[in-house]
Amino acid sequence: MENTPEYSVSELAGALKRTVETTFGLVRVRGELSGFKRVGSGHCYGALKDADALVDLVMFRGAAATLSFRPEDGLEVIVTGKLTTYPGRSKYQIIVDRMAPAGVGALLAQIEARRVKLAAEGLFDPARKRPLPHIPRVIGIITSPTGAVIRDILHRLADRFPRHVLVWPVAVQGEAAASQVAAAIRGFNALAPGGLIPRPDLIIVARGGGSIEDLGAFNEEIVVRAAAASAIPLISAVGHETDTTLIDYASDWRAPTPTAAAERAVPVRADLVAQVATLAARLEQAMARGLAQRSERARAIAARLPVPRRLMELPAQRLDDLAGRLPRGLAIARSRAAARLATSAGALRPALLASRTRRSADALARTNLRPRLLTARAETAAQRLAAAGRLLVSLGPESVLSRGYALVLDNNGQLIGRVAAARSQPALTLRFADGDLPVQPASSQPRLL
CATH class of the missing domain: 1.20.5 (Single alpha-helices involved in coiled-coils or other helix-helix interfaces)
Known part of the structure; x- marks a missing residue:
């Protein structure tokens, strides 16, 4: 044991790192993503696992920028990179150069789950879709500034009905594409009507065909929500006719191709x-x-109307007939009037008038209208009238006032006969024999104004 060489911790970690990298210089691993996240630097960290094991992974910013889909926990992927160790924590990890879904089925399942979720929120409801303007004044196009898509759209617009076009350049593939497309949709909607930059009446989001991974940005939730929230009518023209992305469900009209979007945007002038x-x-x-x-x-109506000249012929004929009969009629009327006058003249003889006058005088003489009788009757009537006048004066209020009494009157000159009525008046008038005196009622005695 004493002959075994000693290593420092750093020497051992370095030896392990060289051994692992030499043995596993390039690996391709399939597994399920777990704890995947992107940090502020742009690097991505997470783990790859299966039923029995787990290995950490790291994807630096340059490699992460090439992603054509959004990695999510639970998604099965295939990563390509090299196996290495991280001496600072005594663990091994895969430095990923490329990452792809494990199969189209897994990616489609992810997209379908997202579609069901967004549909449940009502983002794809047909009632939300707005009619497209018939002839938009300004058209906003969100696409890559290079490539055939923008050229095809501009060419078709120029052929059909030239319009003012605003192009918002974006990346249509890669990790940054989804955020750029969503920002462009929100940017067009944020333009103020009548501003320096005209606000579009219609937006076209366009991209050419590609694989499901290439079109992944238009399946992202951020893009779908931006399209559904757009106040400006939006046409999606992503991929070929057989390609379907989630933005197609949220847009107001889905065009099978970018060229078809231009044809739907404007009519043929x-x-x-x-x-x-x-x-x-x-x-x-x-x-x-x-x-x-x-x-x-x-x-036709004029033909059925009579001729004006014919309308006057019959009245003219009747006028001529009456004019011819008028002298004879006047002579006959004069003869009849003379006969009636002669008949009446016999009753107007002077002797007859004198006889009628005498009979009227005799009748007048027999009446009782003698002057003396009329004078006596007039004197009797005058005496009765004088007596009635004296009685009226003695009974009148003026005579009573002269004996020390007074009348109480309201503002309208109406007689007040009771104390309660007098107290309810704002002002009163006391009428004496020699004049009126204004007073104001009080709780007990009236006082002078």
């Missing part, structure tokens, strides 16, 4: 011009036809 020209021609024809129908109807 030439078709609109032709349609307007056709409608204008139809309108002109309808107006001409309407005028022709109304003119024909007016002529």
Whole structure:
């Protein structure tokens, strides 16, 4: 035992590290992720486990940037890297260069679980989807600034109906893609209407085709929630026609290809011009036809109306007939009036009038209207009237006032006969024989104003 060489702790740890790295310089391991996390530096830490064992893993920032999906605990993956030790803690670990899902089935299961979760929250409800504008003034496009996708969209927009286009460049693949796409959607929505940068009326999120791993950013929850929360109508155009991502469920319209998104965003301007020209021609024809129908109807009505000249012929004839009969009628009426006058003249003889006058005078003489009788009756009536006047004066209130009495009146000149009524008045008037005296009622005696 004394001949066994001695090692320091560092020497032993270094020897173990060299042995492990030499023996396992490159390994490919399949297992389930556990405790996976990304720290502020961009490095990722976690563990890979199966039913019987566990090995730590570390993925530095450069390798983590190449991830095409979001690693989650419980997901089965295949990692490629080298096995090494960490002397500071006496443990071994895998430094991962590449990580991929263990199979499409595992990744699809992860996506399906996320879809069910988001659907339960109502993010895919058809009632949330808004109609797309018919002709948007400004179109916002979220895609990679390089590649065929943006060129195809711009080319198709220019062919169909040129519009003002804003491009928000993002990464469409890799670990940073999901956060950039979500930030772009929120950024377009944050633009103020009428600002220096025009706010889009429509957003297109586009990417070309690829594998399920390549399209992984558009299955991320952060992207789906941003699309569902967008106040601006959004078209998803991710992948080819057979590709389906979760953003397709949250968008207002899903385009099978980026080119189809441009075709759905705007109509064909030439078709609109032709349609307007056709409608204008139809309108002109309808107006001409309407005028022709109304003119024909007016002529038909006019044909059924009588000629004005004919309307006056019969009244003119009747006027001529009456004018011819008028002189003869006047002569006959004059003859009849003369005959009635002659008949009445016999009753107006002077002797007859004188006889009637004498009979009226005799009847007047026989009446009792003699002057002396009329004078006596007038004197008797005058005496009775004077007596009644004296009685009225003696019984009148003025005569009573002269004997020391007074009248109590309210503001309207109405007589107050009771103390309670007098106390309810704001002011009273005492009328004496020689004038009125204003007073104010009190609790006991009235006092002068």
